[in-house]
Amino acid sequence: xxxxxxxxxxxxxxxxxxxxxxxxxxxxxxxxxxxxxxxxxxxxxxxxxxxxxxxxxxxxxxxxxxxxxxxxxxxxxxxxxxxxxxxxxxxxxxxxxxxxxxxxxxxxxxxxxxxxxxxxxxxxxxxxxxxxxxxxxxxxxxxxxxxxxxxxxxxxxxxxxxxxxxxxxxxxxxxxxxxxxxxxxxxxxxxxxxxxxxxx
Numbered sequence: 001x002x003x004x005x006x007x008x009x010x011x012x013x014x015x016x017x018x019x020x021x022x023x024x025x026x027x028x029x030x031x032x033x034x035x036x037x038x039x040x041x042x043x044x045x046x047x048x049x050x051x052x053x054x055x056x057x058x059x060x061x062x063x064x065x066x067x068x069x070x071x072x073x074x075x076x077x078x079x080x081x082x083x084x085x086x087x088x089x090x091x092x093x094x095x096x097x098x099x100x101x102x103x104x105x106x107x108x109x110x111x112x113x114x115x116x117x118x119x120x121x122x123x124x125x126x127x128x129x130x131x132x133x134x135x136x137x138x139x140x141x142x143x144x145x146x147x148x149x150x151x152x153x154x155x156x157x158x159x160x161x162x163x164x165x166x167x168x169x170x171x172x173x174x175x176x177x178x179x180x181x182x183x184x185x186x187x188x189x190x191x192x193x194x195x196x197x198x199x200x
Contacts, residue, residue, distance in 0.1 A: 002031040003198055008167050008177035009113070010041040011097065011127060012090035014079065016176040017117030018071050019188020023178070024110055026191065030198040036101060036109055038094035039163040041175060048173035052087060071189075078122050085126040091160070092151055093127040098159050099150040100142060111140060 005027060009016040027034050045051070053061060065081050072079035093116045101109035115136050119125040125132050130148050138144035150156055170179060178185040180197045 002033060003180055004033045004035060005194075005198075006035045006037055006166075006170075006179040008037045008039060008163070008170070008172050008179070009175045010038060010090045011093040011113055011116035012086065012088050012120055013041070013117070013175045014068055014121055015071075015188045017114075017121045018068075018075055018077055018079070019176055019191055020110075020114045020117055021077075022075070022188070022191055023176070023194065024114070026195050026198060030195075032198055034106060034110065036097065036106060036113070037163040037166060038090075038097050038113070039160065039167045039172075040091060040094075043164055044167050044172055047168060048171075050173060054087070080121060080124055083120055084124040085128070086120060088120060088126060089128040091128075092130065092133060095151040095156050095160050096133050096137065096147055098156045098163075099147045099153070100137065102155060102159075103147065103150070104142060108140070108142065112137060112142070115140060 007023070009020075024034075026032075053064065056064075068079060068081060097109050097113050097116070100112045116127050119127055119132070119136055125136070127133060127136075130151075134144035134148045136144070137147050167177070170177075170184070172184075174186050176188055178190070178194050180194065183197060185191075185194050185197070
């Protein structure tokens with residue numbers, strides 16, 4: 001019997017980028033239903049004690065870079081440790097993903113999510129820039145102009161806010177976050193456990 005995974009994430013997260021393809025592969029292999037929930041990480045982090053990278057103690061900042069390089073090498077996924085546009089506001093990208101899901105379905109939205117992560121961490125693009133977002137969507141054979149125009153629509157904003165409230169209610173405090181039938185898994189480094197939960 002296939003399971004349902006609630007996928008809480010933000011496109012600007014390096015760990016969401018690192019784990020995205022692997023997670024999607026697992027979900028397809030197990031025929032799981034993925035419910036995408038990009039949300040306002042700044043709001044959620046502020047409620048759960050999280051702080052932006054620049055405000056963390058220097059030793060934590062330094063070790064974060066070690067871990068990113070370590071995972072990049074292990075997964076053989078390229079990653080620029082100091083991309084030109086990070087920190088970056090991921091909300092426009094999150095809303096673009098929601099608009100894409102509404103217009104084209106979940107599979108295309110997940111493809112876009114992966115492309116946005118790559119745009120930040122490999123291509124060093126500014127995913128807070130609407131022109132850049134339109135180009136990324138268009139390169140995926142989507143109607144980029146139409147999707148960008150829908151970012152501030154009532155339907156998209158309603159879902160973005162709903163996802164944020166659901167993340168708060170689920171006690172999410174980091175990304176990526178995977179919830180499988182009420183069981184929570186934080187971080188792409190927990191994907192081995194996600195896989196076990198999908199194949200009990």
